[in-house]
Amino acid sequence: MSEASNPSRTAPTPASSGAPAVSVPRTLAGQKALVTGANSGIGRAVAIALGQAGADVVVNYVVGDDAAQSVVEEVRRGGVRAFAHQADVSSEEQVEAMFARACTELGTLDILVNNAGLQRDAPFATMTLAQWNTVIGINLTGQFLCARAAIREFLRRGVVPSVSCAAGKIICMSSVHQEIPWAGHPNYASSKGGIKMMMESLAQEVAPHHIRVNSIAPGAIRTPINTAAWNTPQAYTRLMTLVPYGRIGEPEDIARAAVWLASDQSDYVVGTTLFVDGGMTLYPGFATGG
Ligand code: NAD
Secondary structure, eight states, rough: OOOOGGGEEEEEEOOOOSSSSOOOEEETTOOOOEEEETHHOOOOOOOOHHHHHHOOOEEEEOOOHHHHHHHHHHHHTTTTEEEEEEEOOOOOOHHHHHHHHHHHSSSSOEEEEOOOOOOOOGEEEEEEEEOOOOOOOIIIIIHHHHHHHHHHHHHHHHOOTTTTTSSSSEEEEEEGGGOOTTTTTTHHHHHHHHHHHHHHHHHHHHGGGGGGEEEEEEEESSGGGGGGGGGSSHHHHHTTTTTSSOOBBBBHHHHHHHHHHHHGGGGTTSSOOOESSTTTOOOOOTTTTO
């Protein structure tokens, strides 16, 4: 019987507002993970799911000590180690210090989930350089800095067959906007388009070392980053014209994909973007003939 089909080796997923409740198999037992932007939304759900799957987890955050601590406590319910670490992912110095602490306290690192991100929206003509630089600095440069630190540790340690087939796994949180242009959000869409090419170039470079780098491209997920898109009936109805599957995504929908991409279940998946978007990238405007 495989681990996935053995109910005695599963942990319950906390109920959420919409995503189906399922059990998480302990496919990451003994692995060490770091999740950026893990005290809110998608990062929070990913950190908790990694813990349920058996990984020790570093919960990165930049502001919000209490929220970070509550995620740490939820992760520990999976019977694993977890701690919060405050760092701005756009700061080279802070990122280096965070990875040094992670490797010291946990021994090494097997999984990075490059999740931290934000929006600073404005029409192109009035967008300030500060709005542009903030989004590129956190969403794209932040992923570069964290991925570089993780790669150095993966290369140093190599494959440990008793832990995983791979020498390390990186999951970049991209967006459907790595494909779909987004008027009024050129900085955000550019950052996600940049993540696509950074991820694929890195995946190509490090695959020979048995390091797997992939992305998840979420569609519309119910988190604080996009509250205005779902928090009134009118907004929700309008959003559903873009989602063939007919419901908003929940953070747990992304968390399950992240656990799979981090596990040996996806061992031959390299340099791919997994769209978890309820069909948003299927050009729903053409569903009735265009
Ligand atoms: P969120 O606002 O709930 O979470 C974002 C997290 O990033 C927060 O914890 C925030 O504190 C953290 N963060 C911001 N700046 C940081 C910095 N400088 N250093 C460290 N952490 C920082 O939003 P979310 O929806 O959970 O977003 C998570 C990721 O998912 C982002 O990369 C976002 O672009 C992506 N995404 C979200 C959606 C969606 O619909 N919610 C869709 C596509 C992609």
